[in-house]
Amino acid sequence: TPAVVYDLGGKFDKSFNEAAYRGAERWKQETGKTYLDFEIANATQREQAMRRMADRGANPIVGVGFSQGSTVAKTAKAYPKLQFAIIDDVVDLPNVQSILFKEHEGSFLVGMMAALASKTGKVGFVGGMDIPLIRKFQCGYAQGARHANPKVEVLAAMTGTTPAAWGDPARGGELAKAQFAKGVDVVFAAAGGTGVGVYQAAKDAGKLAIGVDSNQNHLQPGTMLTSMVKRVDVAVFNAFQGVKPGVSALGLKEGGVDVAMDEHNAKLVTPEMKAKVDAARADIIAGRIQVVDYMAKNACPI
């Protein structure tokens, strides 16, 4: 039986971990088999959870989130016979598959939509914890916005520098409100549980918001312009099917990231907006548009 260990924030963070949870659930339905999962309550518990899974002979074991990287590495060393997968981080071991996403590509597309939807020409970004991964979102987002509207102004803020930044809706809301005060009318939150506060603030202020990781359009219909879905569910599902050691990076081409279009945001997405986005997607897949990956050079052109 496979196992998944969610990170702080829990499997119901409506975002990253929840995506993983849905992947596992889908696998459960389709195969009819069961899996083990665990939500850690504090940093100290990570290793115990992993080992616990390993001891119970779970295989493969999926660690969700970069903060599990060091733990997966430790455990994978200790249990060479078992297969592991780590999402959003690279663990260089023969029995570990490291699954990365090209968040910058997806962010590029939502950035375009933000710029196209904005009336004030100002779009905002609220990041969770200030780490390269989130800058990667931000950088792609900014590039996309500029691509759609060269004059657009992108305001960015990070919620914090510690893991607490993933689950602080109140702070998220305040950051969003501050940006609205500066004229922003579309905001993209890449902040895990903190995002909920951002969307709420957007709704309260009658602005637009963009979700992340999961398809969050349903959270605030009419407010959610779209969501930059990161198919963690697919990753987990595939990992459950079978782990392929090595690094795999999932982008638009692989269907690892995309923008969410559904009944909830249909009214907000104009046809030409959709057309432009589809075109850009094609160009990126075809390599005609090069989206800069922040993590590649730890710097952003914008």
Add this chain to the structure above:
Amino acid sequence: MASPRPPAVAMRGIHKRFGAVQANQDVDLTVPAGTVHGIVGENGAGKSTLMSVLYGFYAADAGDIAIDGQPLRIASARDAIAAGIGMVHQHFMLVDDFSALDNVLLGAEPHWQLPRARAALRARLDALMAQTGLAVRLDRPVAQLPVGERQRLEILKALVRGARILILDEPTAVLTPQETDQLFGVLRTLRVQGTTILLITHKLREIMALCDAVTVMRAGRVVLDTAVADTSVDALAQAMVGRRVNLGRDAHAAQPGAALLRAEHLTWRDALGVPRVDDVSLALHAGEIVGIAGVSGNGQSELLELLSGLRAPQQGRLNLGGQTFEPGHWLDPRRARALKLAHVPEDRHARALVMDFPAWESAVLGYHRWPAFCRRGFMRAAAMRDATVAMMQGYDVRPPDPGLSSRKFSGGNQQKLVLAREAWAQPQVLLVGQPTRGVDIGAIEAIHARLRALRDAGGAVLVVSSELDEVLALADRVIVMNAGRIAGERPVALCDETTLGRLMAGLGTTEAAHA
């Protein structure tokens, strides 16, 4: 004085016990309406307790109360107030950072809105102050009021509530003679207006001056209940001090030697600047017991703390063991012990023993750093236990169980243990406060014998006691303190209870009175 009306206050068979202390035992008290009734007795006699029971502050264990002939269950102060009883407590019942006015207001608010309540009450108070001459600055925070003014405030508090029965527990203890006279003037007019007054005091002259009848209490019981007309200061002093047993003095008089401790012009003022110890000078000589007599609260306790280094004076100097101490660098308990000065404090529960320690740990308090009990930073448990056993045998402490919690020993045995500890260090100077408070006869005699032994061994002993006959039984030389000063000093041979009683009560000596 006999009035047709039923007595305003009738207490029957009141019993009240605090832990092991029987504060009131089968007390009867009858006070005719419209009279002033005095209650006197030594410290701890049970006066305040009795009044607190009447005021509903303490619930009596047994006994019943009738007010104006009506049997009444007084479960709380509220009931008492409802029954028209007002009380001025011995210890101030004031909030320091409230204004005087608000202190009076509390519990007697004429209106639920403070501003209105204040206005209304202020009017009444102004009238009352004018009428009684009890002046209080109503808008000052109590913290800034001198003691006398606080006392006046307490009295106003009771009066403004229109009490028909007024209890005053030692109201004059901190009043100047003039203030006292003023107060008595007020009380007299109140009596005329039909108010019934119960007055507790240690000053017998006040009883004679004001009261219609007086009750004398001792050790929780009523020992005398008489009309003032039929008694005298001396008779009261006798009854008050009483003669429990004749703790006969030992024959041979002392041969005082060199002065081992000499204190000069000690003065200590409290936070309010009131001198509690006022220019006191005394010397303790080898081979004598000096007794300090006086109603408690007249500076004896503070003097003891000054001499033992627990407190530093603002003025004065102290010679001990060839060293001189002055306010700048005063004696401290550790140094004192090093200089062979031992101290048996008044309050053994708070100071002399750590109640939660087993006896063998309490028995080295203060000497725990001495090599006998402590080597290389570690306590020598065996040595401590042995020493404790020795102390217990030497001083007949019962039960002789060093492992028993200090708390579990009876008052007297606790006291014996403390005395044994302080004697263990073979001090040259021994200061003893209230050696036998709450101690039964047997223990008293034992303790007295030990103190004499210490003297005969060439030690200088200072005994502070609020029990006169104890001072008379022990001391070779008697010092009487009153209001922080030395009111008189004389060899015990020239002392008799009456004279001392008068000195303590703040009246001059008989001669002085006659002169």
Add this chain to the structure above:
Amino acid sequence: MHDGDALPRWMDLLLLPLINLTLAMAVAGLVVWGVGQDPWQVLTLLVQGAFGSRSGIGYTLYYATTFVFTGLAVAVAVHGGLFNIGAEGQALMGGLGAGLVALWWSDALPAPLMLPLMVLAAMAFGAAWAAVPGALQAWRGSHVVITTIMFNFIASALLAWLMVNVLKEPGNMTVESRAFADSALMPGVHVLLGALGVDWPATPLNLSLLLAVAAAVLVWLYLWKSGAGYALRTVGFSPSAALYGGIAPAGGIVSAMALSGALAGLVGVNEIAGVHGRLLLDFVAGAGFAGIAVALIGRNHPLGVWAAALLFGALYQGGAEIAFEVPGFSRDMVFMLQGLIVLFAGALSHLAAPWLLRLLRMARPREVAHG
């Protein structure tokens, strides 16, 4: 204070805590039952998880180690008449101390030098962090309860800042320092047992366990055998008696707090040197507050603290296990129980005393002697 009506010692020290514990358990059980779980099943799972397997025992002991440190910390302060709510922050600082020396010197120094150094650093940092509130209490009269709470927050802010801006490993996205060299890793018990040929599953249980045993013994020696301990307990029981005995309460307060903090600091050794091998943010995870409950149940005696720490270790380990077994069950159940224990063993500790007395009286009527 109720004088004559005191319970016999054994009742006071054993029965009462047990009753309080049972009460807390009962209420927690009610909640469990209320949310549709079977309390009995939960309890059995808890016990199995804690003691059912060797690795379970390993984890239980590992948690217990941490709780011994914080429990002793609280207990020592109590004997000085102080309520130290700051064990949480002091433990954080202890970890910081251990971590700093490890980061600086673990490459250079061999384990026999490195580990003692880390222990000392942890104690020093913890002691310093507790001594400040102690001093403020002793000389400025600022209430140690409030100041220690404040210091908890200040500690976590300080650590967060250091971690993010100074100690964080570049490149790594997690807020954690780089891993120490092996010389800074407290050997795991399973390793030693392995060396002795005993096969023991790998658990975080490490030599800090012995440290915890030593700490308990030393605290016992200090409190009840040393002159300093005598002075400390005097201050704690009765400051006025201390003054009379020539003991300066101020000194007692500061030293009590310092020692308390040093003990709490040792948590850093168990977690940082023993388990993680690197400095991270949230390694104390409420152990400081658990220490309060541990001390209360353990009646502030090292032996009792050890017993209570084992109980709590079992609760934490068992709780984690339950989270694996019972869906929708989290270890927060344990945090709740912890709170209830503080309630019944602390604030309401004498709830049952009157009943016990009555029972006692019925058993053997009127015996209180009168001298």
Add this chain to the structure above:
Amino acid sequence: MDELQLGALIASSLRMATPLVLCALAGVLSERAGVIDLGLEGKMLMAAFAAGAAGAASGSFAVALAAALAVGVAMSMLHGWGCVTHRGDQVVMGMALTLTAGGLTVVLGLAWFELGGQTPPLPDALRLRPLWAVDPATLPAGLRGLALALGSHNALVYGSFAAVAAVWWLLYRTRFGLRLRATGENPAMVDAAGVSVAGMRYAALALNGVLAALAGLYLVMALNASFSPNMTAGRGYMALAAMIFGKWHPVGALAACLLFGFLDASAIQLQGAALPAWLGGGEVPVQAIQALPYVLTVVLLAGFIGRSRAPAALGRPYVKAR
């Protein structure tokens, strides 16, 4: 920083300060009556959960409000039962309440909603929205910032200010207040004056529960849209600090809360901002700003900036004896 940003910052400060104000007032009431309240955090948390759960379940604001108040007051009564009736240690009692609440809320949340301890997001009907929509753009320059700062709030924000006035009036202008303050200073005197000390302390705690409950309500209905585990995040202790910093006086506490709220808001908005060059550049040390309230409080307690005198009888169970 232009007018609008300043306005936004002030507005944010007020939003952040509101729960602190309510909580600090709760603290003032109980501590002025002589009962230390380390349980504020727990009371607020439980009330927040009650509001979130009841609100989500019933969809009715009234029910949510009632649930929050009921739970808040119940916590306070338990507090009183332990500290007043049983004369338990007040500090320990407060810790117990807080610790228990931390666990209990999550356990119940998990069991009832299976959302990892969270409650489902509240429908808009149950959220405290700004009383009126201000669009700065429509206003003349000069008024925009002001409008944003003071005009863009929900009822409870303004309500918390009203509460300060109310508590001040209650404490210093009514008989009840006089007795309450006296209870914290000299219970024996209150008793001698024929007023029940226990009664006063229970009454103070009841009000304390109400205010703490409102603070919890605000967290769930205004600051967030649902309950999430340990969402009080130390605000209870922060409020306690503010109360001490405000010298146990409602207005002082308000001032302290505003200061703390401002620090909190600026910490949020300065996150990642660069220090001006004359401050040596580099990032603004947000953690330092966050720690400032606690540091300030310690400094005050140590008497380095004025003295803050606690009620004389604070923390002492009342027993008749001298």
